[in-house]
Amino acid sequence: MSTSKPSVLIIGLGLIGASFGKALKATESARVLGADQQVEVPKIALDSGVIDEVVDQFSNLEQVDVIVLAVPVKAIGAVLKQIKHLIPRAKVLTDVGSVKGAVVKQVEAELGAIPSCFVPGHPIAGAEKSGVKAANPHLFEKHLHILTPLEQSSADAIALISKLWTAVGADVVTMPVDRHDEVLAATSHLPHLLAFSLVDTLARESDNREIFRYAAGGFRDFTRIAASDPTMWHDVFLTNQDATLKILRKFQSDLALLEQAIESSDGDVLKTVFHRSKSARDYFTQVLEQRENGVAFSAITDYTP
Amino acid sequence: MSTSKPSVLIIGLGLIGASFGKALKATESARVLGADQQVEVPKIALDSGVIDEVVDQFSNLEQVDVIVLAVPVKAIGAVLKQIKHLIPRAKVLTDVGSVKGAVVKQVEAELGAIPSCFVPGHPIAGAEKSGVKAANPHLFEKHLHILTPLEQSSADAIALISKLWTAVGADVVTMPVDRHDEVLAATSHLPHLLAFSLVDTLARESDNREIFRYAAGGFRDFTRIAASDPTMWHDVFLTNQDATLKILRKFQSDLALLEQAIESSDGDVLKTVFHRSKSARDYFTQVLEQRENGVAFSAITDYTP
Known part of the structure; x- marks a missing residue:
């Protein structure tokens, strides 16, 4: 296992994505790359310590260790189309959606099969404000992070994503998707x-x-x-x-x-x-x-x- | 108008009654007498600065300036039976119930008519804890106190009870009973x-x-x-x-x-x-x-x- 920090690409820099990025940076747990549909958002994220690097075009990227889908649940399919080339070399593909069955279905539909790097996740945390400017690196401390690993999820993928959420203070638990x-x-x-x-x-x-x-x-x-x-x-x-x-x-x-x-x-x-x-x-x-x-x-x- | 502090009898030393008593004492706005159905409660109230004096038997009392009914709405009729002798000499009879129509009906049924000292009231304040031990003299600060004066309510009664709630920090407003x-x-x-x-x-x-x-x-x-x-x-x-x-x-x-x-x-x-x-x-x-x-x-x- 390398001792260098993993690279984490966060797609969607709303409250949850941006808070995770800020917390990963604050705890020096990862090098954080960020992308957002709204062009001005990654710039704000860079300036406010949420990410280390802006990703404008996914096609410019060759490899990242961890991909975090932090977009609304129904937008996941569209995002997957743009990042397909990154998935074979990724160690983890995860998300932060409030619904897990629908995310699994979209991954299956878009990729043809569940990749072993895929571990769905859902942080039980939130705030009254939304958006990148509301990013809070302490948002997940003492809060649950629910992982719903699938049959296909590899032990290494589960271990790495658990480590990152634990690093930002979350209490990681696992549960079946339906439950x-x-x-x-x-x-x-x-x-x-x-x-x-x-x-x-x-x-x-x-x-x-x-x-x-x-x-x-x-x-x-x-x-x-x-x-x-x-x-x-x-x-x-x-x-x-x-x-x-x-x-x-x-x-x-x-x-x-x-x-x-x-x-x-x-x-x-x-x-x-x-x-x-x-x-x-x-x-x-x-x-x-x-x-x-x-x-x-x-x-x-x-x-x- | 006398410059001496009015005497206020609070019947029912739960969260609201006890907090009002403590606030009246803290602001030196009144001499506070207290009664409660549970025998141990007035003693606790006396020891914790909620009231100045315990009232064991209403029949021992001859006169008080202000009577505050701070019992559950359905208990008001039963309490009125015990304090009838105090009402002719009282300047104010009020309550703190969350429903006003039902309180007015009980007063009318028990006393035969609405006395001019009667001004129904409802403080819009509460807390997660209940009971005398949860008494908080700041509970009403910046909170609304709704008075629902009746045709029969005298201007003096309205003025005196408004003054007392204002003294404990409440924002006093008036509204018809039904509304x-x-x-x-x-x-x-x-x-x-x-x-x-x-x-x-x-x-x-x-x-x-x-x-x-x-x-x-x-x-x-x-x-x-x-x-x-x-x-x-x-x-x-x-x-x-x-x-x-x-x-x-x-x-x-x-x-x-x-x-x-x-x-x-x-x-x-x-x-x-x-x-x-x-x-x-x-x-x-x-x-x-x-x-x-x-x-x-x-x-x-x-x-x-």
């Missing part, structure tokens, strides 16, 4: 859908002025979630349809029970749900505290409702 | 219902372990909302049924449109909703910033979707 898409549909995609939907419902009320002016704590948390990038989320819902619809329908049916309970003044149903929810929340707080205190992921106690 | 209940149903009651419901739906998933362990940002914000006191929220939904059901049904119908858009891969619908939602959120961020910077409430620009 990832189900867990994320429940914990991230559905909450975002509800937040976007609620904020839009209220904004369209004819007399929304007071709603915004007098908005209380609950609404504030919802608007924070709804601040995320619309295009990214559009892609998420269209590429994780099945898992999202499945959990959305469970939610709708549970919410209809609460609606009925309110309508029929059934206080017992409301109390039961609210208490169960609060106890789940208390467990979740413990998990977060344990993780803050550096408790290993596998050592966290299970939840029983 | 308050509609605005709060939209901005607070519905978001809380969705949060309780989602956390419960996910906790009841057979394989919830990974859902909690891998929970992403979106879910975290929901669990924060679901941390609120179950009994208080039970009362809110049962006493603000009409307004809550009305906005809940609008939300359900809008959510069903998003469900259909995901199912039929209609990206345009998703993008439109997400962009509109993000633009509403951007407006809301401005409102919050203006308020942080001390811009007068009435000077905040309107929102046009």
Whole structure:
């Protein structure tokens, strides 16, 4: 194994791609090359310590060690067409998409087969702001990075990409592709859908002025979630349809029970749900505290409702 | 007008009642008397600077200037029965409930008529923790306090209670009772219902372990909302049924449109909703910033979707 730093090409310098680049540079873990569809972005990235080198034309490049696809999920196929020549000599091909099944499908469709360097990935981190200027080298510290290695993924590829995410402070875990898409549909995609939907419902009320002016704590948390990038989320819902619809329908049916309970003044149903929810929340707080205190992921106690 | 401090009796020393007491004492705005159904609570309040004096028996009291009902909305009728003798000599009778129509009804039912000292109120402030030990004298600073004066409310009563909330840092505004209940149903009651419901739906998933362990940002914000006191929220939904059901049904119908858009891969619908939602959120961020910077409430620009 060479002791020289690997070269990492990050394609897409939005919040996640740019933060990863900045963190790799800050920890001296890699030499970072960067490309973006918007011509002005790589220049900003270079000037702000996100990358070491701008890539204007992929055809000018002969070889890189690690390729990170940090574009919206539906754009991955188009990017793959442009970088096909780099894949045979790459040690790792990875991505940072919120949906993994759809990424695997695009790689298979575009390359004909899954290359052994391909290890899909998803950092569980984000921020209210998006874009290269929001790049934060500490974004991944103490946050999970989920890898969903495939049958074809080589042990070397898994080891190298794990090493790089660990170097920027992430807690690397692995999970099957389908399970990832189900867990994320429940914990991230559905909450975002509800937040976007609620904020839009209220904004369209004819007399929304007071709603915004007098908005209380609950609404504030919802608007924070709804601040995320619309295009990214559009892609998420269209590429994780099945898992999202499945959990959305469970939610709708549970919410209809609460609606009925309110309508029929059934206080017992409301109390039961609210208490169960609060106890789940208390467990979740413990998990977060344990993780803050550096408790290993596998050592966290299970939840029983 | 006397220059001596008014006496304020706070009944119910939970988060809101205790924080108001502590803030009134800290700003030397009142002499604070406190009572609570749980016998150990007033003692804790006395020891931690929340109140000046414990009230064990309302029958021992002859006169107080201001009575603050800081109990869950459905408990107000029962409390009124015990303090009837104090109301004729009080300058102010107020409350801090999240629903105003139901409080007015209980006062009317219990006292036969609305006394001129009665000015319903609702501080738009809260915290993740509840109870006397979570008392925070800064809780109301830069937060709204909504008063919903009635026809019968005297100008003196309105002036005195406004003065006390202003003294603890709140921005006092007035609104009709019905409008308050509609605005709060939209901005607070519905978001809380969705949060309780989602956390419960996910906790009841057979394989919830990974859902909690891998929970992403979106879910975290929901669990924060679901941390609120179950009994208080039970009362809110049962006493603000009409307004809550009305906005809940609008939300359900809008959510069903998003469900259909995901199912039929209609990206345009998703993008439109997400962009509109993000633009509403951007407006809301401005409102919050203006308020942080001390811009007068009435000077905040309107929102046009």
